[in-house]
Amino acid sequence: MLLQVSGIIKRFGVDPILDGVNLQILERERIGLVGVNGAGKSTLLKIVAGEMSYDGGQIFKSKETTLGYLAQNSGLQSDRTIWEEMMNVFAHLTQAEADLRQMERDIADPAQMEDEKKYADLLERYAKRSDWFKDHGGYEMETRIRSVLHGMGFGEFSPDTPIATLSGGQKTRLALARILLQAPDLLMLDEPTNYLDIATLTWLEDYLRGYSGALLVVSHDRYFLDRLVTTIVEIERHRSKKYTGNYSRYMELKAAEYETQMKQYEKQQGEISKMEDFVQKNIVRASTTKRAQSRRKASTKWSASINRWVI
Numbered sequence: 001m002l003l004q005v006s007g008i009i010k011r012f013g014v015d016p017i018l019d020g021v022n023l024q025i026l027e028r029e030r031i032g033l034v035g036v037n038g039a040g041k042s043t044l045l046k047i048v049a050g051e052m053s054y055d056g057g058q059i060f061k062s063k064e065t066t067l068g069y070l071a072q073n074s075g076l077q078s079d080r081t082i083w084e085e086m087m088n089v090f091a092h093l094t095q096a097e098a099d100l101r102q103m104e105r106d107i108a109d110p111a112q113m114e115d116e117k118k119y120a121d122l123l124e125r126y127a128k129r130s131d132w133f134k135d136h137g138g139y140e141m142e143t144r145i146r147s148v149l150h151g152m153g154f155g156e157f158s159p160d161t162p163i164a165t166l167s168g169g170q171k172t173r174l175a176l177a178r179i180l181l182q183a184p185d186l187l188m189l190d191e192p193t194n195y196l197d198i199a200t201l202t203w204l205e206d207y208l209r210g211y212s213g214a215l216l217v218v219s220h221d222r223y224f225l226d227r228l229v230t231t232i233v234e235i236e237r238h239r240s241k242k243y244t245g246n247y248s249r250y251m252e253l254k255a256a257e258y259e260t261q262m263k264q265y266e267k268q269q270g271e272i273s274k275m276e277d278f279v280q281k282n283i284v285r286a287s288t289t290k291r292a293q294s295r296r297k298a299s300t301k302w303s304a305s306i307n308r309w310v311i
């Protein structure tokens with residue numbers, strides 16, 4: 001289990017928007033979060049991302065689990081260039097690279113060799129740092145950046161383009177590119193397909209299908225969800241419900257649910273009208289009985305008094 005959301009309550013004012021919402025996310029799970037406009041999808045994502053408070057319930061997440069969240073219509077605001085901003089995702093690697101270059105200079109310095117113990121330490125530190133750099137994708141970072149930028153439609157852009165000069169839609173796409181490079185254990189995307197053309201959309205679908213972490217995606221694009229997710233969580237009337245399968249499967253299950261509910265309703269309606277019929281008949285019968293009884297009572301009294309007179 002990567003993350004567990006249990007009984008979340010969120011109110012804006014008096015009425016709850018979320019009223020006991022549950023959500024479990026397993027490693028590598030692909031979840032589509034759906035619901036009508038205003039159902040509370042973005043609210044739930046913000047809460048899980050730790051960007052919004054909540055009024056009840058709990059969220060369990062292990063310390064090591066990394067989360068990435070891209071808000072609905074969020075463009076990247078930055079003073080950097082495209083390349084600088086993407087490289088900044090790998091700041092830990094560029095720092096390691098700088099350390100390695102420094103160590104190489106030290107190793108090549110004849111003065112360092114005078115103290116054998118110190119020199120052996122330096123070599124060992126260098127080997128460790130070098131392995132770490134390699135294991136964390138240090139040699140692939142530039143290729144990864146180029147590939148994601150190309151996929152997100154920035155192939156023709158100079159890497160030196162200042163982000164401030166990009167359009168709103170381009171800033172949104174760049175924000176998406178950056179979060180893909182961050183590659184968190186759980187990637188939460190709120191309507192990521194807005195502003196994407198077909199080529200970019202197809203590239204994103206393929207990229208996310210091969211993504212090694214878990215996904216929680218809000219989208220109104222059913223084809224996108226169909227290709228990507230294996231679980232649908234629906235927020236309806238402030239509560240959550242889980243459906244296993246892609247979006248088409250969810251629609252089938254919803255249709256079947258609706259039919260069962262309709263049948264139940266019709267059955268109930270049938271029972272109600274039978275009951276009403278029964279009540280009506282019995283009201284008549286009851287009143288007839290009452291009338292008959294009072295008639296009988298009246299007639300007994302009358303004959304008793306007659307008898308008295310006669311005697």
Ligand SMILES: Nc1ncnc2c1ncn2[C@@H]1O[C@H](COP(=O)(O)OP(=O)(O)OP(=O)(O)O)[C@@H](O)[C@H]1O
Nearest residue numbers: 012013017035036037038039040041042043044072
């Ligand atoms: N900060 C806020 N203050 C007050 N009400 C809010 C706030 N944020 C959201 N709401 C309300 O909460 C409800 C849920 O909003 P939310 O944005 O989570 O819906 P959504 O499911 O993401 O909708 P959409 O599909 O349109 O993006 C809406 O009625 C919205 O007006």
Ligand SMILES: [Mg+2]
Nearest residue numbers: 041042043072
């Ligand atoms: Mg929303």
